[in-house]
Amino acid sequence: MPLPYYVSPEQMMKDKAEYARKGISRGKAIVALEYRDGVLLLAENPSALLHKISEIYDRIAFAGVGKYNEFENLRVAGVRHADIKGYSYSRGDVTAKSLANAYSQALGNIFTQDIKPFEVEVLVVEVGDSDGTKNEIYHILYDGTIEDEKNYAAMGGQSDEIRRYLKDNYQEGLDFSGAVKLGVRALMVTQNKTLTERDLEVAVLDRGKERRKFRRIPPAVLHQLLADDK
């Protein structure tokens, strides 16, 4: 019987991390921005049907980059988690924090136990109340690492540059159109073509909405906003 290869755990983790990072950096980027009335999510996504940003629960949204089938799996698991929790307790008991922890656990387990790690990063975003509770943005990486971000977040291909751009240009108290424009400019930092509404998927968690705060921004509205910017 041939002996199995010995690979040091350190080397194995390194290889896996490199593999996952490579997969993620090939994909397109997503940014999240806090603005006056909630949180804006903006993705570069040429498909109008396969979403990268979606609703999880009343005040919680999800965004994923990397391999579609993998983050889609995570998204559906998140919707289930939230709906079961909200049904067995109450709608107010569903929080982004517990969901983000669940994602972190799941991705961490997959990373250490499976041969192939998930090539994804996800954002879990919860919009605060108008009474001053804060928005929450959780960024979960392929190995289960979890960070909470303030004001803005970016992930996906060349996200370091995007983050740097946002760091220099972000201001608090942006209005909706200002936030959209800043987000689009940030996505364009890493490329030399102009993004139009056809390349973008945009949604908000709008604090002013009743119960379900999630709303997609239709291409026509985006077109209008981006035309002003020229």
Place this chain on the structure above:
Amino acid sequence: MNEKPSRWEGVFFGYATSSFADILRHSAPHLLPQGEEIPRETSSIPAVPHGTTVLALRYRDGVIMAGDRQASEGYQVASRRIEKIFKSDDLSGIGIAGAAGPAMEMARLFQTELEHYEKVEGENLSLDGKANKLGQMIRMNLPLAMQGLVVVPIFAGFDERAGVGRLFKYDVTGGRYEETDYFAQGSGGKDARDSLKKRFKRDLSKDEAVRVSIEALMDAADEDLGTGGPDLQRGIYPTVKTITRSGFGEVSDEEIRRYCEAILAERGHS
């Protein structure tokens, strides 16, 4: 029969399920209403609150759903302010009649079911799909219904594909029957139907339709012990909701009070 599906089949029969009730059945069966069957030995169920009269009728822009506010427990009033019309999603509503506890639980499960489907699939169920799903839930309740906890809701909504309002009634076995004009359910249901029969016309305006539905509820309250009429002293009025192309709307208490007063004045005993 209960073989585990192979890995790839699991994708279709496990992951692809967009039904919240199915997920509960697998991962949290204790939360499903039909989970607890009452043992045969305890043959009689103690009296529980019952919702009494709910109705739905079509009008020009869609459908109206209305219900009185009383829950009755035998000959006693269990609650004067119960709500019986629930929004199930933006374009449909459910009116509950029968044992109030299981009925409200069913309404909540139904709401979650529709929202879950919408989020997972990215689009809404068709109105027929929603009506069938509710039928299945009523059938799940059959063991309890056999022991006296009957739940028979009415379901109404705006059918986007057909561009009209539609309404459905059910029997205890989950049988689903579409009504073309109006229907009323519950202990005062027959009286409300009699009233609607006389006053219903095709293509009523919203104003007329709200008035007709309130009159029907008042007629039911007149004849049926279990149904509560408008309570001017306490300020409790029937609930009336509209479901149209633009969504689920409420008629405010203040407006309903005016309708009630006008009807009472006309009938000469205000």
